[in-house]
Amino acid sequence: MKRITKRKALILLSIGILAIATSQIASQYFELPDFTKGSFIGIGIGLLLTSLIFGNFKTVRD
Secondary structure: OOOEOHHHHHHHHHHHHHHHHHHHHHHHHOOOOHHHHHHHHHHHHHHHHHHHHHEOOOOOOO
16 A cells, blocks of 8 residues: 555544544443444544554654
8 A cells, every 4th residue: 555645644643533532522422332432433543543554754864
């Protein structure tokens, strides 16, 4: 798989964090089935890992 740009990786990272946070907040106010909570958390973790593994994060060396 090709590397994704830093901008796209940051977008995926933020969407993943938002998916996990949304599932946690929604489960506080509504009774969500286990499948729904697990799906949101799984999708969020998948997006986080995808952005970290395939992201083009290059460190600056002095």
